[in-house]
Amino acid sequence: MQDNIKVSASILCADFTKLGQEIKRCEDAGAAMIHVDVMDGHFVPNISIGGVIVQAIRPLTTLPIETHLMVEHPGMYIDHFMDAGSDIISIHAECYGPLREGCRKLGQYPKEVDSLDMDKAREDILRIKKRGKKVFMVINPGTPLCLGSLLEDLHGVLIMSVNPGFAKQKFMPEVLPKVQALRKVFKGEIAIDGGINAETAPEAVKAGANILVTASYFFGAADPKGVVKYLKSLR
């Protein structure tokens, strides 16, 4: 049971022709933060949006902007996104370890690791914290909990409940034991991303997640305020 459930609205399913109004919709509905899905077409098989969008929405909201970096070599882009106005930077564990056989080459997905180079990851984590921003480490469904001592440096962990790259995918309940195991040892925030809806959110919260990321469920709802109210009631 979690004290405070926060809803992070992923603008991947927003109407980009009226992004300003969509940000207002997130605020009015009671979302706690705005989730920006950045995809480079290499780390994931899709290309989405970049720093110009973070820059464009920054003056429109006081909500924290969380940038989910689904890109190779995230360290190259961290400063760019912090300069653009991101408050939280989410970086993937898979960018810091030897990729499993079968997902090393371009075009092989999902990217998965069993361990990571702690020093390399810590370097980027500390660079983010040094600027007073928050940092989350993201873990793909097939990657085990392999963060070890890095947990002490993180504000949060984001557990992917779909293989990243696209909205509107089906929730993978097999990641829930990871949420449960993490909740036992980690006092920080646990976010879950992918396939969250009225049926799957209760399981995620029960397992220990306290931040629910949602794109299609939130933006596809006739009553987004009702969606947020419902999700927050799950604690």
Ligand code: DX5
């Ligand atoms: C997937 C993204 C998610 C996605 C969620 O690669 O990281 O944030 O937008 O979309 P829904 O909520 O529709 O599964």
Ligand code: ZN
């Ligand atoms: Zn995301």
